[in-house]
Each structure stands twice: as structure tokens, then as C-alpha cells.
Amino acid sequence: EVQLVESGGGLVKPGGSLRLSCAASGFTFSSYAMNWVRQAPGKGLEWVSSISTGSSYIYYADAVRGRFTISRDSARNSLFLQMNSLRAEDTAVYYCARVANQYHVDFWGQGILVTVSS
Amino acid sequence: DIQMTQSPSTLSASVGDRVTITCRASQSISSWLAWYQQKPGKAPKLLIYKASSLQSGVPSRFSGSGSGTEFTLTISSLQPDDFATYHCQQYNSYSLTYTFGQGTRLEIK
Numbered sequence: 001e002v003q004l005v006e007s008g009g010g011l012v013k014p015g016g017s018l019r020l021s022c023a024a025s026g027f028t029f030s031s032y033a034m035n036w037v038r039q040a041p042g043k044g045l046e047w048v049s050s051i052s053t054g055s056s057y058i059y060y061a062d063a064v065r066g067r068f069t070i071s072r073d074s075a076r077n078s079l080f081l082q083m084n085s086l087r088a089e090d091t092a093v094y095y096c097a098r099v100a101n102q103y104h105v106d107f108w109g110q111g112i113l114v115t116v117s118s
Numbered sequence: 119d120i121q122m123t124q125s126p127s128t129l130s131a132s133v134g135d136r137v138t139i140t141c142r143a144s145q146s147i148s149s150w151l152a153w154y155q156q157k158p159g160k161a162p163k164l165l166i167y168k169a170s171s172l173q174s175g176v177p178s179r180f181s182g183s184g185s186g187t188e189f190t191l192t193i194s195s196l197q198p199d200d201f202a203t204y205h206c207q208q209y210n211s212y213s214l215t216y217t218f219g220q221g222t223r224l225e226i227k
Contacts, residue, residue: 033214044221045154045162045205050214059214062119095161102168103209104152105216108161 002026004096004109011115016086022079022096022109030074033099036081038092039111046092049081050099064090086116120144122208124219130227135196139222141189141206153182153191154205156221162205166191201226 008020020036036048049070050059058070069082079096093111100106121144131137141151149169154162164173166182169189179194193200206219 035214035216037216045156045207045218047216047218050216052214057214099214100167103150103211103214104164104167105207105209106164106167106173108163110161 002107006109006112009112009114017084020081024077029077034079035097037095040092091116122219124222128223132227137193139191143187146186147208149185151189152207155202157202
């Protein structure tokens with residue numbers, strides 16, 4: 001069974017940092033590109049960042065470029081999102097998501113809440 | 119950047135109804151479109167990919183169509199479990215970048 005379990009969320013002050021982790025199981029993690037997608041309270045889904053299988057290709061949404069860093073450790077079957085210079089507008093549930101071989105997102109974790117507030 | 123616009127934002131319908139949700143892209147995306155269902159407090163669930171391919175395990179009452187800039191998700195006969203929010207998403211084969219529509223909330227009439 002495919003499982004994606006996020007951790008590392010919580011309350012942080014504006015300007016602070018947080019590192020999200022996503023533990024993957026039930027599939028060959030190294031064979032899949034991965035995403036982070038977020039959803040602000042009461043809002044729609046927003047793509048945040050993607051990383052290819054070998055980490056050669058990395059993409060960011062304009063809203064987070066220069067502040068967030070995506071990475072992966074295939075030996076640990078884990079995906080990460082380092083978030084720096086956090087702003088109130090970064091408050092959201094963050095989802096780890098798998099990219100299927102046909103490029104769409106086919107499986108999502110349960111999400112983790114990040115709240116940026118003083 | 120490609121923009122995705124869903125309509126309507128909210129849709130009221132009854133069990134047994136046939137409903138259609140539309141998603142329009144600001145430029146052609148060929149058939150690179152997916153549809154997701156999301157219930158409150160839960161992660162999205164993939165329904166349709168490549169505009170019209172039904173994800174394994176998804177009931178056949180769900181169908182997708184379209185190409186280029188206009189796409190539709192149709193539920194042929196609404197079931198109680200179908201009341202949720204539906205999101206479209208564009209993607210592509212040359213970069214891992216994605217754009218979502220703003221979502222359509224399907225509520226009970």
C-alpha cells in the first residue's frame with residue numbers, strides 16, 4: 001500500500017524557518033518524481049515545488065522561489081521541504097504528493113499544517 | 119504562466135442528477151489535465167488523468183473529456199458520497215510544474 005506521511009509542521013513566527021519531511025513507503029521511492037502542494041485555509045490547491053527522481057530537475061512556484069528548498073534522500077525514502085523566511089501567507093496544509101509515470105499527481109499524503117503567526 | 123479557470127465555483131445538485139464541471143486553460147494544454155476529488159479535512163483523490171483516463175478504482179459514473187483549452191468532468195448519476203470539492207490541474211511532459219483551478223464545491227440541493 002502506498003503511504004506518504006508528512007511531519008515537521010507547526011506554529012512558527014514570521015521570518016522563521018521550518019523543515020517538512022515526508023516518509024514514503026509501499027512503492028519504489030527512487031523511481032518517482034515528487035511534489036509539495038499546499039492549501040491555505042478555505043482556499044484551493046497551490047503547487048509549491050517538484051523534484052525529479054535523481055534530483056537533477058527541481059522546480060518552484062514563484063511564490064516560494066528563493067525561500068524554500070526541496071530535496072530528497074532515496075536511501076531513507078524521504079522527501080523534504082526546507083522553508084525559510086516564512087510569511088503569514090505561507091500558512092497552509094502542506095501535502096507531499098507522488099508524480100505518476102504519466103506526469104500527473106496520483107497519490108497524496110494526509111497533509112501537515114504550517115501556521116505562520118506572531 | 120498557464121491559468122486554469124473552473125466553473126461553476128459552487129454547484130447544487132440532488133442525488134441521481136447528472137452534473138458537469140468545466141475547466142478552461144488560458145492556452146492549449148493538449149490533454150494534460152487531471153481531476154481530483156477532495157472531502158473536508160482530507161487529501162485530494164485522483165479521479166481522471168490525461169483528460170479522459172479513469173484512475174483505477176474510481177467508479178465509472180465519473181468521466182472526463184476535452185482537449186486544448188476546454189475540459190469537462192461529468193458525474194452521470196450523483197451518489198451521496200460524491201458531494202465534495204473538485205479540482206482540475208494542468209501538467210505537462212517537459213517540466214514538473216503544475217497549475218490548479220480554484221475548485222468547484224458540489225453541494226446537496
